[in-house]
Amino acid sequence: MTSPAPASSDLPVSRRPLRLKKRADFVRAAKGARVTARAFALQARKRQADNPSDDVGEGAAPARVGFTVTKKTGNSVVRNRIRRRLREVVRLGEALPLRPDHDYVLIARRDALSMDFRALGHELERALQKLNDPKRAAAGPRPTRPT
DSSP states (O other): OOOOOOOGGGSOOOOOOEEOOOHHHHHHHHTSEEEEOSSEEEEEEEOOTTOTTOOOOSSOOOOEEEEEOOGGGOSHHHHHHHHHHHHHHHHHOTTOOOOTTEEEEEEEOTHHHHSOHHHHHHHHHHHHHHHTOHHHHHTOSOOOOOO
16 A cells, blocks of 8 residues: 655755846846856845836745856857856756855856866856845955946
């Protein structure tokens, strides 16, 4: 005799990050905190509940991640390969310290293509830990340039 299937409320909820796709979301994230690494720069910002593009339901919405690869890094084949590597690092990083209700943007550098995949994952973890550091949060947002 088999045991009954667990109720849907007993199943773990996947908090896999969503994708950033709208330019306005990328621009908002650019105004947040920034950490640089050898293979990428990471930008992060807490989402405001009043943003119309946010799909905030009950509770905390999952983190959203966007990827940017500029034309300076190479032709379209190289840019797409770099983007695929970064997406896969985020997808496989189940233990990444991504905060709910935050938007993250990874701005790729050419080193993301040649770097060992495991090292790329460790670099992303370190960058996220720097962003989540409470001392850094106490400093406030990045200063803006005068216009």
